[in-house]
Amino acid sequence: MTKLSKRLESLAKFVLKNDRVVDVGCDHGYLSIFLVENNLAKKVVASDINPNALNMAINNIKKRNLKIETVLSDGLNNIDMHDINTIIISGMGTATILHILANHEKMKNVNKLIIQSNNDHELLRKSISKMGYFLTDEKYIKDKDKWYITSLFIKSDKVNTKKELEWGLLNNVQYNKYLIDKEQNILKKIPLGHFKIKLSKYFKIRKLKKAISR
Ligand SMILES: C[S@@+](CC[C@H](N)C(=O)[O-])C[C@H]1O[C@@H](n2cnc3c(N)ncnc32)[C@H](O)[C@@H]1O
Helix, strand or coil: CCCCCCCHHHHHHHCCCCCEEECCCCCCCCCHHHHHCCCCCCCCEEEEHHHHHHHEEEEEHHHCCCCCCCECCCCCCCCCCCCCEEEEEECHHHHHHHHHHHHHHHHCCCCCEEEEEEECHHHHHHHHHHEEEEEEEEEEEEECCCCEEEEEEEECCCCHHHHHHHCCCCCCCCHHHHHEEEEEEEHCCCCCCHHHHHHHHHHHHHHHHHHHHC
C-alpha cells in the first residue's frame, strides 16, 4: 500500500466515496494511487502538463495494476470532464491554480474543489468564492517543518464572511499557536474575535498583541 505524506493525506481526507476526481498536476501519481488503492473515490483521473511527470505516474500505476486514467494536459484542457465532480490541485501557486480553474466550459459539473496552494491564500479564497464556491473546511498541516493549508470549497449559494476569505477559517489550534510564536506580523492584522480557539488561548493572543503593539 502506498504511504502518503501528511500533506497529501490532508487532500485525500476531503474526498468522499462517490466523488469522481481529477488530480491536476499529479506528478508521481501518489495521491491518485492512494485514492484508488484504498477505494476512497468512485473514479480517479491523474493528469499532468509534464510528460516526464506523467510517465512516472503511469509506471507507478502499472506496477500496482490499478485502474486510473492518465491524461497529458495543461490544466483541464484535454480532460473529459463530463462526469468529474471534484478537482484536486496541490503544489502549485495561486496564479496557476486560478488559471486552471478559469476554464468555465470544463468546470460546469464540478461542485467540489480541494486545493493546496503554495502562496497567496487570500487571493485564492476570494477568487474561488467569486466563482460560486463556499469555503467549507480547511486543514492546517505541518509537514517536514513547513505549514500547508488544504482548503475544501463546495459549490453553493452560501457566501463566506469577508474575514473568513481574508484570513481563512483558522480552525486549528496548532496553526494558531504557530502564528502566535512565529508570525507576529500576520497575527497583528487578524481581528481577535476571528480566532476559533479556546478562551484561554484568546487571552494569550490578546496579551501578545498588546506586547507587540507597544
Ligand atoms: C510541485 S508538483 C506537485 C505535485 C503534487 N500535486 C503534490 O502536491 O505533491 C507540481 C506538478 O504540477 C504540474 N503542473 C504545473 N502546471 C500545470 C498545469 N498547468 N497543468 C497540469 N499540471 C501542471 C507539474 O508538472 C508538477 O508535476
